[in-house]
Amino acid sequence: MILNLAWLIITYVLCSVPFGVFITRAVCGLDPREHGSRNIGATNVARLCGARYGVAVLALDLLKGFFCVWVATTFNDGWLYLSLCALAAVLGHMYSCFLSGRGGKGFATTIGGFLALAPLTTVLSVALCIAVIVLSGFVSLGALMFGAALPVLLLLGGNVAFVPAALVAMLFLYWKHRDNIERLARGQENPWRRKKGDSDEPDEPEVE
Numbered sequence: 001m002i003l004n005l006a007w008l009i010i011t012y013v014l015c016s017v018p019f020g021v022f023i024t025r026a027v028c029g030l031d032p033r034e035h036g037s038r039n040i041g042a043t044n045v046a047r048l049c050g051a052r053y054g055v056a057v058l059a060l061d062l063l064k065g066f067f068c069v070w071v072a073t074t075f076n077d078g079w080l081y082l083s084l085c086a087l088a089a090v091l092g093h094m095y096s097c098f099l100s101g102r103g104g105k106g107f108a109t110t111i112g113g114f115l116a117l118a119p120l121t122t123v124l125s126v127a128l129c130i131a132v133i134v135l136s137g138f139v140s141l142g143a144l145m146f147g148a149a150l151p152v153l154l155l156l157g158g159n160v161a162f163v164p165a166a167l168v169a170m171l172f173l174y175w176k177h178r179d180n181i182e183r184l185a186r187g188q189e190n191p192w193r194r195k196k197g198d199s200d201e202p203d204e205p206e207v208e
Helices: 002-015 019-028 042-049 051-073 079-094 107-117 119-136 139-156 160-176 178-186
Strands: none
Touching (some): 002 051, 019 051, 051 079, 079 160, 107 119, 107 160, 119 139, 139 160, 160 178
């Protein structure tokens, strides 16, 4: 019991680590919360510091979610506990204790957490996400597709126990992307590849 509770807290804290902020400050001397799209995820880091640093942030944000949930599976195989652990990882990134309760949009960390619970289903959801990004040019639309596809594919794949956690994660993911949803509805969302001369105002969410 003590170990279970302790690991939930550790998961939240570890997944609160804002790699996007640390890497952007170290490499570019900038705070991503004050530049570009003013978000701490991979897309904004890539815009500010270069693609390889964006990839690094994407990988780290994904891996922290995967690691924390995977460790939980080594000492507890209960679906409820593992679901709570996955949500602790997602909420840690979204509401970081290192950023006064603020954080990223949780996309990459959600992928990582559920990758440890249902690898095939998560990979299929990511594949749909990538297809949407490639076809539409919008990272935000791909993230929304991932959030919607994950619980459906979990249900179809027989991983019913993790569907509630996926639905909760989807709700938080959509809430974090609410501004992007509004811009998509108005046709004002910018594609992830900006054209030369585009404004540096906040527009497109990063993969977080």
